[in-house]
Amino acid sequence: MRFGYFDDRNREYVITQPDTPLPWINYLGNQDFFGIISNTAGGYCFYKDARLRRLTRYRYNNVPMDSGGRYLYLRDDVSGAYWSPTWQPTQTQLDEYQCCHGLGYTKISSEFLGIRTSLSYFIPLDDNLEVWLLEVKNSRPTKVILSVFSCVEFCLWDAQDDATNFQRNLSTGEVEVENGIIYHKTEYRERRNHFAYFACSEPLSGFETQRESFLGPYRGWDVPLSVENGHLNNSIAHGWSPIGSHHIKLTLAPGGSSQVVFILGYHENSADHKFNPPESQTINKESLEPILAAYLDPAHAITSLSDLQQYWEARLRTFQIASPDVHTNRMVNTWNAYQVMTTYNISRSASYYESGIGRGIGFRDSNQDLLGFVHLIPIKARQRILDLSATQLENGGAYHQYQPMTKRGNDAVGSNFNDDPLWLVLGTAAYIKETGDWSILDERIVFNNLPGSEVSLLEHLHRSLQYTLIRLGPHSLPLIGHADWNDCLNLNTFSEMPGESFQTATHRDGTVAESVFIAGLFVLAVKEMVDLLQNCGSVDKISLYQDAADKMIRTIYTHGWDGSWFLRAYDNYGVKIGSQDCEEGKIFIEPQGICVLAGLGIENGMAARALKSVNMLLATQHGLVLQQPAFSHYYLNLGEISSYPPGYKENAGVFCHTNPWIMIAETMIGNGDQAFDYYTRINPSAREAISEIHRCEPYVYAQMIAGKDAPSFGEAKNSWLTGTAAWNYVAITQFILGIRPSHAGLTIQPVIPKDWMEFQAVRIFRGVEYHIRVIRHGPGNIVQLQVNGQSIPGITVPIPPADIHLVQVEAILT
Ligand code: BGC
Ligand code: NOJ
Secondary structure (H helix, E strand, C coil): CCCEEEECCCCEEEECCCCCCCCCEEEECCCCEEEEEECCCEEEEEECCCCCCEEECCECCCCCCCECECEEEEEECCCCCEECCCCCCCCCCCCEEEEEECCCEEEEEEEECCEEEEEEEECCCCCCEEEEEEEEEECCCCCEEEEEEEEEEEEEECHHHHCCCHHHHCCCCEEEEECCEEEECCCCCCCCCEEEEEEECCCCCEEEEEHHHHHCCCCCCCCCHHHHHCCCCCECCECCCEEEEEEEEEEECCCCEEEEEEEEEEEECCHHHCECCCCCCCECCCCCHHHHHHHCCHHHHHHHHHHHHHHHHHHHCCEEEECCCHHHHHHHHHHHHHHHHHHHHHCCCECCCCECCCCCEEHHHHHHHHHHHCCCCHHHHHHHHHHHHCCCCCCCCCECEECCCCCCECHHHCECECCHHHHHHHHHHHHHHHHCCHHHHHCEECCCCCCCCCEEHHHHHHHHHHHHHCCECCCCCEECECCCCCCCCCCCCCCCCCCCCCCCCCCCCCCCCEEHHHHHHHHHHHHHHHHHHHHHCCCCCHHHHHHHHHHHHHHHHHHCECCCCECCEECCCCCEECCCCCCCCCEEHHHHHHHHHCCCCCCCCHHHHHHHHHHHHCEECCEECCEECCCCCCCCCCHHHHHCCCCECCECCEEHHHHHHHHHHHHHCCCHHHHHHHHHHHCCHHHHHHHHHHCCCCCCCEEEECCCCCCCCCCEEEECCCCHHHHHHHHHHHHHCCEEEECCEEEECCCCCCCCCEEEEEEEECCEEEEEEEEECCCCCCEEEEECCEEECCCEEECCCCCCCEEEEEEEEC
């Protein structure tokens, strides 16, 4: 069952009924100011940090779900009937409803009682504000007198404090209203130099800034007393819960229409220009005035929306394809790239499933996100690599995440995840392959934000590898530390205390438990590093690393192979995990993926064997589950993984992030049919037809789909912010379609299904546009390249001379 459809030409998903199984979310914002918005206008916005600079309230895990948003109420002032044109919060049965989630904007249109509205929400490219562009049209044969009420509820900036410290914050709220503009200025009197504002392009008939005055006692957002009465009380909030609500009146002749703009924004003043007059407590609005004047003009608002659309077109042009599969085309051309950009911007901080309070920019997460994102805006990826490495510790270790406002490593969410540092090598290598910008390796960067500790980025990468090399365990495999990629495989935690954080607690010294996953990742990172060192002429450590990687490979073959698949780990007692010998958790997906990606077992048949085991034991119609058999109870020596009921999350859910590793591995053994089959099983667009089972948005990947052990098998959860986005993008574009950047040029090595006779792609790479046509002449994966009509040896199209900007490539597969 579907709840909408893809409009591929406009790059929109069109939702046709408001009560989707879960709120179907979109993101607004590109630089510093962001918002999440649901298909019924729920959600909130923030400047840089969803915890510390949150403008509006959102009630997570509340009922009715998706509570708090960018709400409007329309009221027929003759009959007194009122409704929400976005369905929430009144939930009036609308005569027509449609929500188009587009790239960086959401447009909700509806009709009720002969009144058509269309409401576009977006954050313009370069300003810290949301625009709500409302168009109201009277389709009745008679004149209509309407009231329009807006409403947002302000968050007192620190979302954690706002939700907990009531004894203080019910007394701190302050607002100003000047020329119809509502200013939220809680704590501006003291150490905040920022305030929020909510403005409207039309003259006001009234306003409200005190929540209780707007709603009336004991009422909810669905039945606000002021709206019911048809007028606002011009309340000024002193403490309690400041809101912003405007009241405007529209009289529309039959067929008549009107445009209204609302803007909700964030603004900072310098510390010495906070007040005007300076000795007063009144906000100095001087520097804000030009912004207000510009955006309150509907023509400017419309232009900035089209600028935003052009911006996205320009980004997406970097890689466009025409393949025989519609699901592949729309994910690659639009939605997967868009999701990758969003995960890169927001990391794992603010979504419908992440409160924006607990987590910042992940070290491991960002490095993986940029594998899929780097070609969209390389310069931003460059900055992220520098920011991440500035939080690296001198011993090569990493904080698990840093805070977006301060860019400092955050100890509160733990460190000691021993895979973390290695991802920096992969992220940096991907950046250089995409851009050819070797200068990044010479950038001098601090450790742990400490001035004076600067070394080159290249030295940071050396430290990352050394970190693994000096942390080897009894089998000479890498020690796992707090956990590896699987945050929930906590082999040193041994937590017995209810509620203790699995992500930070460690009750063992960590000298025994080892990870085969990190071993595979190390081999992969060494490959990338050796490639970097060879290309940049810094050869002295090459043989050291090659020897270490060879040794690691031998170790994996000896101590990390279980007969039919790669082992997962050794626990704190030196006992195997992910082995035939185990009763539960006999086989894990991660080492099968990462070891094959690192090239292990390709020559000696182990890779094919491991992948066959994956197929037999982990594959389901909804994707590949993380491990089997699921853990039926809590294991003290395994940690959080066994805290989840069977089939959910890391305990045998389809943890989608890992699936593309297997897709890539399948391409590495030449199996395009299998790779594409796995790709399709979790492709959100391909699952659209079963939206009543999948339940999450059909246009973006979710972190998890409940596995076969779960009662809700097939149900997705935790959509949007997941490494799944980047890895699936890499799997389909670089390994199945096979178009991937390398240091020497653009490599073309498709491993596509046997029944694909042809596909085409346009890829902009290092300033050159490549028009690529792949044609199948035989059933295999052998590639013969023709560049501008000339056959060339090998699978890499060399970088053309500087004056060439267009290259035609034909790849014949036999
Ligand atoms: C989740 C993991 C996540 C970790 C860190 C755990 O509860 O299961 O998927 O990586 O928290 O936030
Ligand atoms: C989600 C985290 O963001 C990611 O870093 C981790 O690798 C996976 N969960 C698996 O635990």
